[in-house]
Amino acid sequence: MRETWKHKLRTMRAAGLNAVTTYVEWSLHNPKEDVYVWDGIADLEYFIKVAAEEDLYVILRPGPYICAERDMGGFPYWLLTKYPSIKLRTYDEDYLREVSKWYDVLMPKMEKYLYGNGGPIIMVQVENEYGSFGTTDQNYKRWLKELTERYVGDAAVLFTNDGPSQTPRGYIEGVLATLDFGAASNKETDQFFLTLRRYMPKGPLVNIEYYPGWLTHWQENMQRVDTAPVAYSLRYMLQKNASVNFYMWYGGTNFGFTAGANDGGPGKYNADVTSYDYDAPMTEAGDITPKYLALRDVIGEFLPLPQIPIPSVSQKLKYGPVLMKPISVLLSNFARKRLNSGVVESLLPLSFEALDQYSGLVLYETILPKTNRDPVKFHVEKVKDRAYVYVDRNFVGILSRENQVNSLSIPAGLGTKLQVIVENQGRINYGIPNDFKGLLGNTYYNDEMLTGWNMTKFPLENVADIEKMIQTYLQQPILSTSHGKSFVRTGPTFFHGTFNLTRDQLHDTYLNPTGWGKGIAFLNGFNLGRYWPLVGPQINLYVPKEVLKEGEN
Structure with missing residues (x-):
């Protein structure tokens, strides 16, 4: 949530971090062809300004592919609508045309924030883990480098990132190569950086994605990474004068329909959960953890810690059960007429x-x-x-x-x-x-x-239509008594409930759908994301206080 960025960035700075990395999600800013969004959570310029105010440099990762466990790796779905045979991340004419058009909108907005132009952006990514892609298109890599360079010039450092073994495929000549790896033994770390040196004989050693946690899919166990090896490996890298960027230090939430998936072949499709807590040093709600404090101590051995108080854990409130009443089944004429696009x-x-x-x-x-x-x-x-x-x-x-x-x-x-x-x-x-x-x-x-x-x-994107349908149903002089459990057996069902809050009750909370099946939760017109307590491992959906309001919710 945009309103929370300053607090979260200050919490990061208090840990001794001196830079923040952000992806630029093409699909977030360009959800429909020729439609661009730069407000709310898409207010990229505001984010950069707040980072600078909090004494943080910015590492910009504009994609065009970001991965990030986001739907389609950040590519807008309409590329597949417009070009069913498009070959993404290759020297495909249609793909190059759309990337050029997107960068012509994005990159001029970024130029004044580049370090060489007096701004906080010190690094700009050219491609993201291209060595792990199914093919290596040298023409595409060179083209994307030249396109990015056209806007950045010498005002920031261009870089790529790959896992150590994928570096040969992802490396682009003339661009800083960086690595991705999590906690490792000293011997493994030395070997990883030795691999990097084969392509970058000089220059900084950079682990641009150091994993203090990991992602989680539905129908598997919640992923957890012990703090001790993460702290140990961090200390060793800093002793080698390497630069380290955590992925993630703060992950947040894949609200709405933004969560992606992984697919390793037939029967290996795994959808990502709504939470992107990532077992990171800061929780999904932005609170500090023991991992945060342990890593802050290690950072303090190498850099002076800022004189900023460590923010306390935010208050959470439990509001009790909410009575949910069935409104309409999706297959009914009542819902179909009002919700279909x-x-x-x-x-x-x-x-x-x-x-x-x-x-x-x-x-x-x-x-x-x-x-x-x-x-x-x-x-x-x-x-x-x-x-x-x-x-x-x-x-x-x-x-x-x-x-x-x-x-x-x-x-x-x-x-x-x-x-x-x-x-x-x-x-x-x-x-x-x-x-x-x-x-x-x-x-x-x-x-x-x-x-x-x-x-x-x-599409269930126009929440106003859902709310209008609910109000139409509630205003009927005689409400149907046939809804109940029979609705569930005849199709996905819309349920509606309300609760009231006073101004001093507006705090972060969680929605607990235990006992329900699989669905999507909306609160005050905001899509909290997918829930699936039948299989887990995620049960609760995070509800930021900014979604709540005084009075009826």
């Missing part, structure tokens, strides 16, 4: 991107052919990422990319209309990021290919 007809199913939809849900519908079999196998070639299957609004089962479930049996007699609600759980952020969503390829019923599809778009 368009209906498209097609012979075969279309992807989210072909429908020009960022995230949320898409409802795929077709009429099932007659058959004398019972049950009947329903099969999809690819589902990305999770599909809830209904026949005439009767729930049949779930298809899952994560768990390689592409088929299910449909009992005879349920009806004739097949309804498949597909959820985008996050586009791949690492590797090949051309991650189209929806029902992809052909679909089969009793080995017969299904055709004649209607697709209803539910």
Whole structure:
């Protein structure tokens, strides 16, 4: 949240850090073609100014690919809509054109903040972990270097970063090469820097992504990294006069639909949780931890610590249970009429991107052919990422990319209309990021290919439409009594609840959805993100006090 940046940056400075690194997320600033956003959490210039006020240099990582466990690695989804065959991060004509257009908007805004022009930006990244990409395109690397250099010149240091073994593939001649690695033995650290020296015989040794924690996916254990080896390895690197940048010192939250995913092949798709706490020295809420204090002590052995009081842990309040009332099922005419952003007809199913939809849900519908079999196998070639299957609004089962479930049996007699609600759980952020969503390829019923599809778009981005639907329902003179549990069995359901707060009750808190299944939480029009307590490991959703308000919430 923009309102918290000053406090969080001051907390970082109090630890002895003298620089802060920030990605520039293309999709955040350019969510739709020719639409640019520079306010709220996208107010990059304000962030840079506040960092300078807090006596911090800035390391700018403009991408265009950032990874960061963000949807599509920070690329805007509409690139796949406009260019279905685009080859991202290559010398692809369409890709180069769009990157040039984006940099023509972004980089002139940054020029006055470059160190050589009197600003705090001391380093600018050219490419991000390109050595880990599936291909090495030398023409693309040279082109991106020249493009970045055109704006930066000699006013800041250009750099790349890679894991030690990927450095040969990611290195760009004439650009400072830096490394990514976490806590390691002294011997391993020496070997890593020796690898770097093969490409950078002179100049600083830099670990630009030193991992004090790690990322977490749904359906796995929460990742934790012990403090002792992190502190030990930090001390050794500083003794070697290396520069160290922590990834992450503060991670925050992937609010809304911004969390990405990793994919190592069939059955290895793993969606990132909403929290980006990362087991970092500062928590998701921006509070200090024992890890913060331990690393601050190590930093203090090499640099004078600033005379800034270490901020105390922010107050959290527990507001108690909130009564949630069912409003409408998504498959009802009431919700469909008010929330859909368009209906498209097609012979075969279309992807989210072909429908020009960022995230949320898409409802795929077709009429099932007659058959004398019972049950009947329903099969999809690819589902990305999770599909809830209904026949005439009767729930049949779930298809899952994560768990390689592409088929299910449909009992005879349920009806004739097949309804498949597909959820985008996050586009791949690492590797090949051309991650189209929806029902992809052909679909089969009793080995017969299904055709004649209607697709209803539910992006769930316009919260005003959801709130208007809720108010319309609540203002009805006679409320339906048929909602209850039957709604849950006939499709995803919207629930609504309120609670009241006084001004002195406005503090950070957490939403605990224990006992619920899988869903998305909105509070006062703000998308808190995805919850999934059925599998975890994340249960609670972080609620910044800035989302709360005096009176009814």
